[in-house]
Amino acid sequence: MNERFQTAADGVDPARVPGRRLYNGLEMPAIGLGTFGSDKYGAEQVAQAVGEALRLGYRLIDCAACYGNEAQVGRALHGALDAGLDRGELFVISKVWNDCHAPKDVRASCERSLRDLGLSYLDAYLVHWPFPNAHAPGCDVAARDPHARPYIHAEFMETWRAMERLVDDGLVRSIGVSNVTIPKLARILQDARIRPALNEMELHPSFQQGELFQFSLDHGVQPVGYCPLGSPSRPERDRTPEDISDLDMPVLVQIARKHGVHPALVCLKWAVQRGQVPIPFSVKREQMRSNLRAVVEDPLTPEEMHALRALDRNDRKIKGQVFLWPGAGSWLDLWDVDGTIPGWNGYGPHA
Numbered sequence: 001m002n003e004r005f006q007t008a009a010d011g012v013d014p015a016r017v018p019g020r021r022l023y024n025g026l027e028m029p030a031i032g033l034g035t036f037g038s039d040k041y042g043a044e045q046v047a048q049a050v051g052e053a054l055r056l057g058y059r060l061i062d063c064a065a066c067y068g069n070e071a072q073v074g075r076a077l078h079g080a081l082d083a084g085l086d087r088g089e090l091f092v093i094s095k096v097w098n099d100c101h102a103p104k105d106v107r108a109s110c111e112r113s114l115r116d117l118g119l120s121y122l123d124a125y126l127v128h129w130p131f132p133n134a135h136a137p138g139c140d141v142a143a144r145d146p147h148a149r150p151y152i153h154a155e156f157m158e159t160w161r162a163m164e165r166l167v168d169d170g171l172v173r174s175i176g177v178s179n180v181t182i183p184k185l186a187r188i189l190q191d192a193r194i195r196p197a198l199n200e201m202e203l204h205p206s207f208q209q210g211e212l213f214q215f216s217l218d219h220g221v222q223p224v225g226y227c228p229l230g231s232p233s234r235p236e237r238d239r240t241p242e243d244i245s246d247l248d249m250p251v252l253v254q255i256a257r258k259h260g261v262h263p264a265l266v267c268l269k270w271a272v273q274r275g276q277v278p279i280p281f282s283v284k285r286e287q288m289r290s291n292l293r294a295v296v297e298d299p300l301t302p303e304e305m306h307a308l309r310a311l312d313r314n315d316r317k318i319k320g321q322v323f324l325w326p327g328a329g330s331w332l333d334l335w336d337v338d339g340t341i342p343g344w345n346g347y348g349p350h351a
C-alpha cells in the first residue's frame, strides 16, 4: 500500500485551489501548468517541471501530442502516482494535432497520447486547432502546407464525431475545442451530440477576448486561458514588432507593486478571479510556486479588476500564420474577424 502523496511544505494544499465545475458535472482546478517548451526547454526539463509542480500542489497539467514530450511528462505523472497521488485528483488535458483530424487518426492519436502519458483515460481531449493543416515543428511563419484547407464545418464535424466516440468508449471524460471563434463555436454547439466542455483560447490582459469568453461561459463551455502571462518566452517566429509585453504594462506593474508581487502573478489573479483557467508555463520552481500561491491569497480588489479590464489591446500573440491555406489573405482570416467564417479565398483580395 502506497503512502499518501506529499505536497512540499512550501507548496499549496490542492484542496485550497479553487475548482471549476464543467457542464457534465466534472470538476477541474482553476489553474494548471502548461507543458509547451516553446523551443527553449527540452522534453526532460519540462517533465522535471511537471514532477515538481505536482509536489507543489498543481493538479491540472495541459499536454498535447505536438509538444513532443508526452512520454517524458507521462513518466513524471507516474512518479507522482507511484508515490501515492490519487489518479482521481489529477486533471490531464491532451490535444489531437492538425495532421490527425481524420476520424481513424483521432482515435489513434488519443491512444498514442494515453500510451505516452501512461494513463487509461484523459480528463479532457481537445481539437488543438480547427484547421486540418500540418507543418513541421519549429518552421518559419512563412511556411505553408500545400494541402492546407480553410475551416469546413462538415469536415470538422467528422472529427468531432470521432471525439464523441472517445467519450462513449471511456478513453476521455470531456472533449473540447481550442483556437475557435464565436462563429465556429456556435456551429459546433448546434451540431454536437456531446457538447464541448472546454475552450482553450489565448487570454491575457492585453488580449481578453471578451465576447468569445462570455459566449463560451453562456453556453456552458469553460474557457481555459493559454499564454496567460502574454507568453514572454515565446519563440521568435511568434513575435511581431507591434506586440505588447503584458508584463510591462504600467497599470499592471503598478498593481503588482501595490501587492508586492511580480506582474506575472497579477495576470494569474486576474485570470482566476475573472473565471478562466490559466495554464502558465514554467520550469522554474520559484515561478511555479509563486504562480500557484497567487491564486489562493491576496486577491485583487474590484477596482483593480476594473483597471485591468481596461488594458485590453486586442493584442493576439499567437496569430497562427502557418495554418493559412493557399488563397487565404492574412492571418486575420483564421479568426473570423468579420463575424463570418471565410472560405477558400479568405475575406477577399489580398491586402
Ligand SMILES: NC(=O)c1ccc[n+]([C@@H]2O[C@H](COP(=O)([O-])OP(=O)(O)OC[C@H]3O[C@@H](n4cnc5c(N)ncnc54)[C@H](OP(=O)(O)O)[C@@H]3O)[C@@H](O)[C@H]2O)c1
Binding pocket: 033, 034, 035, 036, 037, 038, 062, 063, 128, 178, 179, 200, 201, 225, 226, 227, 228, 229, 230, 231, 232, 233, 234, 262, 264, 265, 279, 280, 281, 282, 283, 284, 286, 287, 288, 290, 291, 318
Ligand atoms: N491551445 C493552444 O493552441 C496553445 C497555444 C499556446 C500555448 N498553449 C498552452 O499554454 C501554456 C502557456 O503558454 P506560454 O508558455 O506560451 O505562455 P505563458 O504561460 O504566458 O508564459 C510562460 C513564460 O512566462 C515566464 N514566467 C512564468 N512564470 C513567471 C513568473 N512567476 N514570473 C516571471 N515570469 C514567469 C517564463 O519565462 P522564462 O522561462 O523565460 O522564465 C515562462 O516560460 C503552454 O505551455 C501550453 O500548455 C496552448
